[in-house]
Amino acid sequence: MSAASPRIGIIGTGAIGGFYGLMLARAGFDVHFLLRSEYEAVSERGLQVNSAVHGPLALARPQIYRDPSLMPACDWLLVGAKSTSNEALAPTIARLAAADCKVVVLQNGLGVEDVLRASLPENVHLLGGLCAICAHRSAPGVVEHQALGGVNLGYHSGPAGGDAQAQLALLNEMVEMFRQAGVDSSPMPSLALARWMKLVWNVPFNGLSALLEAGTEALLGNDDSRAEIKAIMHEVCAAAQALGCSLPEDFPGKLLMGTSRMPDYLPSMYHDRLQNRPMELEAIYAVPLAAAAEVGIQMPRTQTLYHLLRFLEQRAAD
Ligand SMILES: NC(=O)C1=CN([C@@H]2O[C@H](COP(=O)(O)OP(=O)(O)OC[C@H]3O[C@@H](n4cnc5c(N)ncnc54)[C@H](OP(=O)(O)O)[C@@H]3O)[C@@H](O)[C@H]2O)C=CC1
Numbered sequence: 001m002s003a004a005s006p007r008i009g010i011i012g013t014g015a016i017g018g019f020y021g022l023m024l025a026r027a028g029f030d031v032h033f034l035l036r037s038e039y040e041a042v043s044e045r046g047l048q049v050n051s052a053v054h055g056p057l058a059l060a061r062p063q064i065y066r067d068p069s070l071m072p073a074c075d076w077l078l079v080g081a082k083s084t085s086n087e088a089l090a091p092t093i094a095r096l097a098a099a100d101c102k103v104v105v106l107q108n109g110l111g112v113e114d115v116l117r118a119s120l121p122e123n124v125h126l127l128g129g130l131c132a133i134c135a136h137r138s139a140p141g142v143v144e145h146q147a148l149g150g151v152n153l154g155y156h157s158g159p160a161g162g163d164a165q166a167q168l169a170l171l172n173e174m175v176e177m178f179r180q181a182g183v184d185s186s187p188m189p190s191l192a193l194a195r196w197m198k199l200v201w202n203v204p205f206n207g208l209s210a211l212l213e214a215g216t217e218a219l220l221g222n223d224d225s226r227a228e229i230k231a232i233m234h235e236v237c238a239a240a241q242a243l244g245c246s247l248p249e250d251f252p253g254k255l256l257m258g259t260s261r262m263p264d265y266l267p268s269m270y271h272d273r274l275q276n277r278p279m280e281l282e283a284i285y286a287v288p289l290a291a292a293a294e295v296g297i298q299m300p301r302t303q304t305l306y307h308l309l310r311f312l313e314q315r316a317a318d
């Protein structure tokens with residue numbers, strides 16, 4: 001990689017940050033990782049991805065930091081922390097952004113960029129990245145990559161304003177870096193559409209996996225849970241359509257088919273519940289419910305799921 005290679009910072013090195021950061025670093029990009037609880041383990045043993053797609057991958061000596069004030073300012077910042085950390089991380093992200101930095105929020109849910117925007121200087125571009133991947137952490141510094149891996153990118157806000165060509169040029173810079181790193185990536189003309197398309201999967205599967213303590217195979221293998229998933233998917237599609245996001249024909253059918261071809265998978269919310277970490281209830285449930293309500297759409301099944309998950313979270317906190 002040349003001296004002009006952009007500097008990339010990974011904010012939150014978990015399953016997503018660890019996987020994409022490692023892929024970019026292996027391709028020769030200048031990648032700097034911010035860690036918290038797993039810093040010691042990674043400084044001793046490096047980063048490891050056990051990938052069912054690419055085979056075993058490792059970075060023996062990644063450039064890692066525990067203290068963000070020691071990390072250099074970056075041209076690209078990929079946010080791999082959960083959306084529940086955004087408020088706390090916003091000042092760090094703003095400090096680590098070089099002039100004209102591109103911040104890419106690699107998170108599920110809706111409204112996640114809005115939480116960061118207010119803290120970022122006007123010259124910073126804000127992008128969203130929707131990762132279609134099955135990955136989780138199995139030990140400190142170790143990521144299991146079960147399947148898939150592509151990232152769809154959309155422009156949120158910043159100096160490109162509403163200039164579609166300027167937005168696309170920026171998205172393509174990241175798309176190109178991902179592709180060089182062996183990661184499928186595409187620019188999306190609408191970030192809102194990309195986020196709602198992803199919600200059609202995450203709203204039923206993330207919540208039900210955490211609530212019922214079940215993976216995709218069990219959830220699809222049971223007639224009742226399968227019917228519930230399908231009904232929730234249709235509810236999310238109706239909300240998306242009402243908000244002007246036009247989804248592909250029979251999108252739930254296509255997602256169910258795709259999921260049945262995946263290995264048995266436990267979504268990130270399942271792991272959050274298991275580890276007693278906050279679940280992404282705001283971004284995956286509360287914000288979409290509020291957006292739908294604003295255009296007069298009620299989502300009773302999604303609302304019920306949200307309430308049950310809130311019950312679980314409150315009980316865990318008591
Ligand atoms: N896993 C998956 O397959 C997929 C996940 N997603 C989405 O990607 C996002 C990330 O998920 P995932 O990678 O699974 O989450 P993980 O919990 O595996 O990783 C989050 C990481 O962020 C770190 N972090 C949080 N706060 C800080 C902080 N203040 N300073 C430094 N590090 C911090 C955590 O560190 P610590 O361990 O110390 O808490 C952890 O390493 C979520 O929005 C999720 O919904 C999307 C598609 C698939």
Ligand SMILES: CC(C)(CO)C(=O)C(=O)O
Pocket residue numbers: 108131132133134148201202265267268
């Ligand atoms: C939906 C899935 C499994 C792949 O598209 C994913 O990316 C997620 O868990 O959020």
